[in-house]
Amino acid sequence: MKAALFCLTATFLAGSISEQAFAQASFLAGIPRNEVLIAENPEGRITNPTWFNIWVVNHGSNSNGLQQLGMDTLWYIDPDAGIDGVWDNSLASDKPSYNSDFTEMTVKLRDGIYWSDGVEFTADDVVYTVETQMKNPTTTWGPGFLASVDSVTAPDKNTVVFKLKRANSRFHSLFTVRWNACWIMPKHVFEKQADPTKFEFNPPVTLGPYTLKSFDPNGAWYIWQRRDDWQRTTLGRFGEPGPKYVAYIDPGPPDKRVILQLNHELDIIHDTTPEGVFTLAKQSPSSHFWFKGFPYAHPDPTLPAVVFNHDIDAFKNRDVRWALTLLIDMKAVSMASYRGAATISAIAVPPTGLYPKYYFDPLEDWLKNFEIDTGKSKYKPYDPTVAQQIADLLRPTMGDKIPKDPKEIATAFGRGWWKPNPQVATELLERAGFKKTGGKWMKPDGTPFSITMLVEGDQRPVMTRAGTMIVQEWRQFGIDAKTQAYPSDFFPRVASGDFEAAMAWSVETWGGHPDLSFFLDSWHSEFVKPAGQRQPPRNWQRWSNPELDKIIEQVRAIGFDDPKGVDLGQQFIKLAVQEMPIIPLMSYNVFTCMDTTYWTGYPSAETDPYTDPVPNWANTKYMMVKLKPVEKK
Amino acid sequence: MEEAALSVQNLRAYYVTGHFGMQREVRAVDDVSLSVRKNEIYGIAGESSCGKSTFIKTVAAAIRPPLRVLGGSIKYSFLDRDLYDLDERKLADIRWNHLSFIPQGSMNVLNPVRRIRESFQDFAFPHMGLGRSEFFDVVNRHLERLQLSPSILSAFPHELSGGMRQRVAIALATVCRPEFIIADEPTTALDVVVQKDVLALILETQREIGSSMIFVTHDLTVHANISNRLGIMYAGRLIEEGPTREIFHDPLHPYSRHLVASLPRIGDLTPKIALTGAPPNLAQPPSGCRFHPRCPLATDLCRQASPELTTLSSGRRVACYAVASAPATRPMTNDRMTNDKFKSF
């Protein structure tokens, strides 16, 4: 009997030891570790890994390297400073030129750009891209072209002319990368296909500096190899891309990403939890972040906010929206969500990229003087020192990770926010007809004032945490508030209007460019759907306002780079402060962690903010030319 | 006097439970002495929970906690020392070769997932020291002797009838021709016709291989048919012992008398007198004679002292003050009970 037990144990031990031998083998067969950059694909495991036809809706994957390394299009706007300025003419040789009434756009293309199979890129590819997608409205950009384009022609091999159905001063944005844009199709490959929407495009013929080397048939990893003729791509202007290979992998849940970087098996973490970052900052000296200290994260030009559903009676009233705003203690929300590593914003644009210069600095004084009149009292809600207070709150535990210089604090933590004031909130609610009875707030119709805040749960942990905190503050004030986690089907549900409030965002900006039309155009009241119908992006709050319409119409009438744009943008921000259609909270801080064990030259807020390091952005391609291998000592 | 096949001296076997905090002793076998002669069938009778099952478990060395042997000796003629002085290995050696067991309740004693052949192999093969084919020759012959077709060897237990299974069990217990057989209610679960067959079979086999046997059953009519001598147990004690015929003719102990009197008899229309009270709780047996609370003859002496099993002049033994002191003043005679039915053997 004992012998049997012994045998069993011995077998187990022997088994595990021999397995260990396998385990010590490299995790990446056949490629030297120092030639490959390993980045996280935040889409995780790809359901449809053999599909590289990025032009159809529901294609395989965006951020498996395909759009970052394999694709190219006419222009890029960097959310940060850019290698050579914010605007980059990529396949185009110049900025778009419109006719006077914005019904025609002409594009000049670069010479000497080649597809990875050696065929030259020409204007025909651009025309083919537009026409093919217009023929197939189940493609990602086809509907956009159908809505705007009358005809597209290529007078010569370097010129494309778009005739538009109606005036559209922002038509070029379809070809301008913020996160992505319409990628150019290789005509010579697709024209051989009977149905271009059923074509896998495997392996992809690329216009970017890399080609696909191999990939996991189960969708966990993709390995890209630098093109030998990288000079014949648009990135050739900036020099040779550093990494010979780039792997985009599914590293699993946030804790596993941290473990993988601690083991130096994941060079770029796309995002993890604040706590995970603190762990890396403490335990992994080779980890590098956008900010050296707090908040570490890269603030993406997206504005998480409390999005109200303006179809709900209670939220139609500005006083209610403002009352709820004045119940939020931003310090607590920042601590609860980002552990203080948030970059807060009191106004309806994200405090990132060049926006402090365009919007935050000019409006600071106006904000300080902004006043709410409740009928009973007057109150100046803006507290310019909130970010400073958060920094002070963190300093005792985080020490020198917290900047001291007010300018640095403003970049890292943001500026002011709204000062909580339950008294003013009470007065506003009472003016709106709400009553507090028995410690509970009642709506004007006498029913309890209850708010269910939709959050994305584990799909977006930090936002969920912020939502829970805000709800807690409302609850403590006597409002029957709770959160509901609704992962995965979140945005379709928000679009359907089946929600009261949500932790979401309806504001996204270029980051590097002051033009707000990227999100603002869709806020026009002409697009607001009646209750029960699906709201198109991005005016999820279904807010309509005549003054807003006027601002939008003025923006439409001016060019993209017109200096009046900033002015109109400021008008919008002031209107949004007065009306508070959504409660702006902070920028979307992404905890991108970069390991410098094998590569250096990552962008950094303090020294070289040349691009967004968040690896699912198409702009990541600019990072490749800056990355250099670390010399082995 | 010839050597006894089995001699038990002052055997005490108690269930000692230290469970649930209650230290309890159940004196299932309390100071029992008896001996079984060679070639004899010694019957043990008594109502259920009188200790007879415990007694045979003890003499078969089949005790498991919480049953413990606290005193006394068990000697078999084929052993040079006490049964409980043997180690596991030696014990395993004597089983089936010398000492075998016909179990009660034939349904479950055969492994339901093993064919009869395999059971024979497990039970008997290691003891017989024969080659495989010789072994099965012996088994086949033995089965035939027990009126069983050798084809049943390839059957599973559930494919046989109750009587067949019991016969298989007897075959299994006797195939090694043991000197001593312990039979524990082997006929209880069978219907009367089959019962008769099986009894005949046991008797025949016992005679054929010349073994001694302890035969336990609560059914006195069975004893009348098979036992040479009979011991009657009550509340863990042997209270009377004698040749079966004599006990049936002339039970001495009031309890025995009651047992015999309650047997059905053809033509007897007198109402049966039930014993008052219940069998005693063996965890807290009554003082003195354990039968006294139910005994019509009980005296103060019976309440205080426990009567020894005394040998009478006739060679019979009885444990009763009333009987031992005044054998002539028996309150009842049971001459009528020597019914023909019991003489059929």
Add this chain to the structure above:
Amino acid sequence: MRSYLWYLARRFGQFVLVVFVGINIVFFVTHATPIDPVEQAISSATQFGQSDPRAVEIMRKALRELYGLDGSIWQQYLTFWRRLATGDFGPSLSAFPTSVSTLIGQALPWTAGLLSTSTLVAWCVGNFMGGLAGYYRKNRLLKGLGIVATGLQPIPSYIMSLVVLILFGYLWPILPISGGVEMNIHPGFTFSFLGSVAAHSLLPVLSLALITIGAWFVGMRSLVSNIVAEDYVVYAELAGVDRHKILTSYVMRNALAPQLTGLALSLGGIFNGAIITEVVFGYPGLGTLLVRGVNSGDYSLVLGIASISIIAVATAVFAIDLLYPLLDPRVKVR
């Protein structure tokens, strides 16, 4: 023999019925969810990029037509069964137009391997050790094992996976914690490929097996301690039958049949545990695929995987039913 055939026919009938009813339930539950794959698709297509409201209307109309979601639920139901008859689950809605069968085909071998290995290991080890523990009740080592097994059994799969991952991937990083095989390796019957597959499966198998070993151990131990008191065991002991023979052929052998039924009945539950374990380890199996299907509202895919798992579990139950008479001869008669 005839009784066995009759038994077989009855079991097969039951098998068909179970699969039919099961798939129906899944069909209607999947179609009752409010998740709309078209809206999911629009959401992912517009989340980061261009979002001209006019364009979204055009896209919605086009996608509705393409996915063929406009028919009534009964039409979809008939289409589903017609397709299923040819082993086809139709196109995936989140990976359009790739077929669900293709996606399942890629993932199935991984899950099958993971599940069969861990279940087999756990069942054998758990039952063997549990049998010993039930028979040798006094043995201290086995008693200790019993306590450990009892403690392991209630640990949720997720926690177990996470603990194993932290232990062997972080504190003592000796085993791979991600994926089914190392990256960029050429699949084939080579030592390095199979070795890599084995190494990658070790932690998921371990975390799945540890929990189920506990369950089998505890179950087997209590079964055995009942069987030890059965007449045939007592009688065999009384007959001086060899101890090892009693343990194997009498005690364990009789506990085997109920434990095999237990295995059949628990297969569904084991699959549930495997889903979360696969997700934690990023294992490329059906579980990961299923969670992605659920998250993207791809009910074609969910329906496909659920159907496959129903068929697989029912088939395994059926197979075990077929084996059962070999283990317990009494069944044929009933």
Add this chain to the structure above:
Amino acid sequence: MLKVLRDLFRHNREFAAGSILVLIVLGIVVASFFSPYPPLDSYVVPPDIPPSWDHLLGTNSRGQDVFWQVAVAMRNSLLFGISVALISRVIALVIGLVSGYVGGMVDRVLMSINDTFVVIPLFPILTLFYFMMHDHMSWVVLAVAMASLGWPYDARLIRSIALSLRNREFTTQSIFSGMSTRQILMEEHLPYVLPIVFSTTLNNINWSIGLEVTLSVIGLTNIETPTIGTMIYWANQHTAMVAGIWWWVLAPVATVIMMFIGLFLLSVSMNEFIDPRTRLARMGA
């Protein structure tokens, strides 16, 4: 009765250990009613403090005292587990007893339904159910849903016992004495299957708490109600394991395990006490 318990405690080691473990857990559960902090609120104490005298089990990254969170979570999880177990026990008992006693066609139909439930993959069904229920998802709904999926295994077990009881003498006797089927099942058969029901209840509580944890980890329950599952969910959302806040994960897991070992030990020693067969066997025939 008290004396029996005391004696049990003193002399039966399994009972003693089991009841101590269960009492500790129950004590924690009862303590939850006296929690000094509102259980739903965060940032009521300084975050990330390791276990100390002020905070027995430390504090978590949400600024909550882990001990009080565990207390409330254990209360909710236990309540949840017991509800699921009770509801599904009723279903399992009815189906098992009826199927086993009535037999024939009824048995075949019921067992087919039973087997269907055995093979249906619970996880996708419950996930889809979550999306189906939308805002109406509460732990009561989840408990009912899980109960209606969690009975088949035990129904089969009960059926097999009922099957064997059907052929026993006392059943025949009861039929002859004119008892109705319902009476026979309730008065004659139920007592025999109760010990089994008792032990399956413990397993079912175990199963439902485990499944609740799984669903919570993915965020498919009401994440505001503290349960063992949502505690782990929140710990996970803060990557507590890699952040070194191990007590946040360890405390709920250890409490669950403690409760299960405790219940298991109790059920083992109680079974011996309740089950008339083992008692008889002990006393000797």
